[in-house]
Amino acid sequence: MHYALRTENLVAGYGQRVLLRNLFLTVPAPAFVAIVGHNGCGKTTLFRALTGHLPYQGNIMLGERELRQVRRPAAEGLLAYLPQRTVIGFPIRVRELVVMGRYRRHGLFSAYSATDYQLADAALQKVGAAHLVEQDFTLLSGGEQQLVWLAQLSLQEAPLYLLDEPTQQLDVYYRRRVFDLMQAWVLEQGKTVLCITHDLDNLPGLTGYLLNLSHPTPQLEPLTATTVRAAKEFLEASPV
Numbered sequence: 001m002h003y004a005l006r007t008e009n010l011v012a013g014y015g016q017r018v019l020l021r022n023l024f025l026t027v028p029a030p031a032f033v034a035i036v037g038h039n040g041c042g043k044t045t046l047f048r049a050l051t052g053h054l055p056y057q058g059n060i061m062l063g064e065r066e067l068r069q070v071r072r073p074a075a076e077g078l079l080a081y082l083p084q085r086t087v088i089g090f091p092i093r094v095r096e097l098v099v100m101g102r103y104r105r106h107g108l109f110s111a112y113s114a115t116d117y118q119l120a121d122a123a124l125q126k127v128g129a130a131h132l133v134e135q136d137f138t139l140l141s142g143g144e145q146q147l148v149w150l151a152q153l154s155l156q157e158a159p160l161y162l163l164d165e166p167t168q169q170l171d172v173y174y175r176r177r178v179f180d181l182m183q184a185w186v187l188e189q190g191k192t193v194l195c196i197t198h199d200l201d202n203l204p205g206l207t208g209y210l211l212n213l214s215h216p217t218p219q220l221e222p223l224t225a226t227t228v229r230a231a232k233e234f235l236e237a238s239p240v
């Protein structure tokens, strides 16, 4: 079987504060994984370790590569990461921001080709944000900005996508749409998508796995109405 990600005995945290304890994970490729858990249980910390931004003990394999041997996993095309909040401090047109998803082929601010821009427009169309293409990104609403980031992410040619609460600022309609989009990345493009979310109501009906990082021994479970309900009850019943 082909694996997108494996962790063996992964331990990580901040100083005395250990958040990930002896985590063993094997994520097949392709797959969708919804990562849930209480605020502060270590979901983003897991992503920081996977992206090479946090020291850890144990092993992390990204596909066939041992993460310790990789200097910059995103720059080398092993993964693409959408953090929770990214602030842009200068005016920039939406199309110009989205096309930067092609940066590994060109360098961030170098000249992009007509094909790159066509891909950027198509990516915006797919997330339902084609109408924003000419606008100044910094003037958009939080939800609109999130759609633009998703379009940019979709242009990155990585096998593994990590998304930290991508539906956080979106209304009901766009939340559904973003989950459908992530499913399409998996089912149609063979990507493996790890998505941190508190939006459990949108999970039943999706194909993939659930990972409850608040559980004492977190492991992948099939994503079903039953497992989502159990996770919800667990999270409602127990403190962090």
Ligand SMILES: Nc1ncnc2c1ncn2[C@@H]1O[C@H](COP(=O)(O)OP(=O)(O)OP(=O)(O)O)[C@@H](O)[C@H]1O
Pocket: 014, 017, 019, 037, 038, 039, 040, 041, 042, 043, 044, 045, 046
């Ligand atoms: N650089 C840091 N130094 C010390 N503690 C940190 C640091 N970054 C995060 N923490 C703490 O680690 C804990 C876990 O943070 P993390 O961001 O992984 O939580 P999370 O599960 O993603 O939570 P949320 O659902 O609220 O986003 C939090 O209590 C946080 O305050």
